[in-house]
Amino acid sequence: MEDNTVVLERPANYGTAPDYDGLWKALIEELFEEFMQFFAPDLYDEIDFSKGSEFLNKELLKEFINEKKGRVEADQIVKVCLKNGHERWILIHIEVQGKTGKGFAKRMFRYFYRIYDKHNQEVYAIALLTDTEQAIVPNHFHYSFFGTELDYRYNVYSFHNQSIKKLEASSNPFSDAVIAGIYAGKTRHDANRRYAFKRKLMIQILQSTPTQPEHTRTYLSALFHFIDNILQVSNELEEKLEEDIIPYIRKGAEQQMLAGRKSNPWTKVLAEFEEKGLERGLERGIEKGIAKGREEAAKDFAKELIRKDFQNEQIMELTKLDLVEVEKLRESL
Known part of the structure; x- marks a missing residue:
């Protein structure tokens, strides 16, 4: 069996809500196979997903990936198996962040050589850059000193200039996640525009889901949780969104029940939306009680x-x- 390790990297907290890094991390863990298929299709073809993937304890690499200091920390290690059966690891470094700092390429290289030196394993590195305004994307680190030279290159997926039309044509859930990430960046200061984008994206997903294969429909809950949180809107707009979205979800849940589906992700999504509405109602009740008391x-x-x-x-x-x-x-x- 071939052992291959995937290192998921995230930057430090940006100090704003929502927790973009945490949302990406959770979605990657939930839909790891789809993540590899979308962002690393060549490597995806070499992995034997029938043997599963194992998210290991991040303490495994803590001693040499310890770049916290308010910026970055090693977050996950994923162990996978290749189809060729060789006994070796592939360490896949994934970094989800916005604008890259001046020393980003050097930091990517440092992660590589520390992993390589510690475990003597081949390293697959990919950086997810979520900043939609960053046109120049560093994808290599070069070192030269009096004839001693080194050139390290790594894979990059930048959200800048990604085609929404092409993303919408993909059935992979991470295409919708990228669209949500792009919308999150472009509507940071425009609540109404963000609401419109969020509503459009959710309805598109709901309308296309009944036509997707059975395994694709299981993405629904994880994907909606991601989109709902990365594109947060005010309570007023959230209530308006639910009024528009819940009928689609109820219809989908009913269709799945009539079709005799044993697994019905629509009901889980519906329950989550209704629970949010109840929580907001409770909060309003508490607020009214406080106001009345005052x-x-x-x-x-x-x-x-x-x-x-x-x-x-x-x-x-x-x-x-x-x-x-x-x-x-x-x-x-």
């Missing part, structure tokens, strides 16, 4: 001020109650 406290305070002969204008200023409310309280005493 209003009652303001009224009690106003009554005390009235008893102490404060003028209406003074009471209004101190309690933020309007004149009508203050006069009603004065009459009630």
